[in-house]
Amino acid sequence: MSENVLVGISDFKTAKKPDVLVTYALGSCVGICLIDSDTGVGGMSHIMLPDSGIKKNAGVSDRMKFADTAIGDLVNDLTRAGARKENLKAKIAGGADMFNFDGESFISTIGKRNVDAVREQLGNLGIPILSEDVGENYGRTLHFDLATGGVTVNSIGKDSNEI
Amino acid sequence: MINSYNELQDSHIDVLREIGNIGAGNAATSLSVLLDESVTISIPNVKVEGYDNVVRAIGEPEDLAIAILVNFHGDVRGTVLFILPFEDAKLITQMLVGIEKTDDHFLSEMKISTIKEFGNILGSSYLGSIASLTGLNFDISVPYAAIDMLGALLAAPVIEFGAFDSKIMFIEETFSTEERKLNSHVILFADMPSLNKIMTRLGLEI
Numbered sequence: 095m096s097e098n099v100l101v102g103i104s105d106f107k108t109a110k111k112p113d114v115l116v117t118y119a120l121g122s123c124v125g126i127c128l129i130d131s132d133t134g135v136g137g138m139s140h141i142m143l144p145d146s147g148i149k150k151n152a153g154v155s156d157r158m159k160f161a162d163t164a165i166g167d168l169v170n171d172l173t174r175a176g177a178r179k180e181n182l183k184a185k186i187a188g189g190a191d192m193f194n195f196d197g198e199s200f201i202s203t204i205g206k207r208n209v210d211a212v213r214e215q216l217g218n219l220g221i222p223i224l225s226e227d228v229g230e231n232y233g234r235t236l237h238f239d240l241a242t243g244g245v246t247v248n249s250i251g252k253d254s255n256e257i
Numbered sequence: 258m259i260n261s262y263n264e265l266q267d268s269h270i271d272v273l274r275e276i277g278n279i280g281a282g283n284a285a286t287s288l289s290v291l292l293d294e295s296v297t298i299s300i301p302n303v304k305v306e307g308y309d310n311v312v313r314a315i316g317e318p319e320d321l322a323i324a325i326l327v328n329f330h331g332d333v334r335g336t337v338l339f340i341l342p343f344e345d346a347k348l349i350t351q352m353l354v355g356i357e358k359t360d361d362h363f364l365s366e367m368k369i370s371t372i373k374e375f376g377n378i379l380g381s382s383y384l385g386s387i388a389s390l391t392g393l394n395f396d397i398s399v400p401y402a403a404i405d406m407l408g409a410l411l412a413a414p415v416i417e418f419g420a421f422d423s424k425i426m427f428i429e430e431t432f433s434t435e436e437r438k439l440n441s442h443v444i445l446f447a448d449m450p451s452l453n454k455i456m457t458r459l460g461l462e463i
Contacts, residue, residue, distance in 0.1 A: 103308040103408075103415070118318035119408025122416060142308070142416050156423060192409055193326055193401040201417045233409025235319060250321055250405055 096241065099138075101125075104159040106139035106168045108175045111240040120188035120234045122205035124212050126165055127185045127238040127245050128221065130177035136240045137172050139164045143204070144211030161211035169219060182221045185245045185257050186212055187236055189228040205229065225257040258453055259463060262305045262426040265452075269463075270303045272456050276387060277301030277428035280337075281443055283386040284379040285432055291378065292352065292434065299431040305424050308415050314429055315340055315442055318408030323364075325376025325402045326413065329384055331395030333454050335447030336414045337380045343404065345439045346372055364404065373400040383443065391458035414446045426452065 096112035103123065109115055111134030117125050120140065129136035139158070146160035157163040173179050189209035195202035209228045216223055227234065227247045237246040247255040259265060265273075281298050289296040304314060312318050323346040325339045341349070350368040353375070364372065377400040384397055403410055419425045428445040447455070453463055 103312075103412070104419075119312075119406040119412075121405075121409030121412030123412055142412075143420055148420060159419075190409065192403045192405060192413055193324075194403075195401060196399070200420075201413055204416055231403070233406035235406070 101138045101140050103140055104142050106137060106158055106164055106171070108135065108137040108168070108171050109240055110135050110175070113240050115238040115240065116236065118235050120236065121190055121192045122188070122201075122208060124161070124186055124188040124208045124228070125234070125236045126168070126212055126216070127187075127236065128168065128172060128182050129238075129240060129243050130172070130181040131183070131243055132178065132181055133176050134240050135172055135175050135177040136238065136243075137168045138236070138238050139168045141165075141208060141212065144207045161208060161215050165212065165215045166219065169221075180220075183243070184216050184221050184223045185225050185238075186216075186223060187227040187234050187245065187247050187257065190230055190232055190234070192231060192233065194231055227255055227257050259449060262422050262424050262449060265305055265426060269452075269456060269461065272459050272461050273303045273426070273428055273452070274301045275459070276390075276455060277303065277430055277445060279386050279390060280383040280445065281430040281432075284383040284443060287378050287382040288432060291375065292349070292437070292439075294434050294436050297433050297435070299433075302429045303426070304429065305426045307424055308419055311415055311425055311427060312408045312411050314427075315411070315444075316407050318406060320407040321404070322407045322410060323372060323402065323404050324410035325373060325380070325400055327376060327380035327384070327400050328398040329395045330398075332393040333395055333447060333451035335445060335451055336417065337383050338411075338414055338444045338446070339376050339379060340407070340410070340442040340444065341372075342440065345441055346404075348437060348439065349375060369402055373402045376400045376402065379443070383445070387455070391455055393454060393458060414444075418446045418448060422449075
């Protein structure tokens, strides 16, 4: 029996096939799905912000909030759970600008900066991005099926998109 | 000076509740004039919660909702957010601009403009009462609106005000009307330096 494993905001979880990792209603946040297909060990991270540099003395729970700290920590958890780092592949989704804010402010560009930071971090870790569904102005719910490695992206008023 | 939302005590919460009472009371009066119907407001909920619980305080993450957001900045900085269930927003725009077809998941441009203006009026009355109560000066942004999943809509203020903290303070109230059974939320977010200023102006020693 497969179970749904819920990943909250500023959270990450690891699981093993046939479980399904789920995160709801990503706006400008980004969901990062990582899997080692050989072992079926995978994880999902739901980050809010690009860079932990804005907060001094980031605690353990804070590290899950930022792209630059969360992804490395998730990779460490995945290798502890039996994944091989060199096998890991990524799929990412989210990073929208929900309100089409005017001008360049902290919040108007956050979705794009989150996506950029996630790409950079995955690049640093040598993890290839197989597919993505990012940007635009709508929310996304992700179901990451560890049995197949597929990520289903659901949005309101759109057909679901398998990436 | 209080540095983190986590350090807010009951005495602070009481003052913030009063802010919510006065702001939302004023907004409810405007709403009642717009709708030509009496509007009831709930007792303000002042909460300091983790990110997921901000969403849960209003509904389920995937609920279809309309958010109208007004930012304020100047002596103090924050956001007022109105959250309406989609059906309520449809009803309000139908009352204000008349009935159109094609309202499945989205509203026409004209209805979006109407709903923004609606948020603008309510946001201005909410914030105007706080400005006159505290003597603080701030500007109010143009209104922004989006129709989507509740969780995705709330992410904007959650990110902005949760960036430096593991929890968020928000003041939430529910407007309801007897006749048309409208049920909408108004939520105020402000950063901690702004809350310090507001509470000091209201006579609290911090």
